[in-house]
Amino acid sequence: MKFVTTLDRDEDGVWIVECPSIPGCVSQG
Secondary structure, X not given: OOOOOXXXXXXXXXXXXXXXXXXXXXXXX
């Protein structure tokens, strides 16, 4: 399976990863 993810870095340098195709799937660290 392949999923589209987005990777963003906030102003504190923390990475935030989201997978829009899976509702509620968010990881940060």
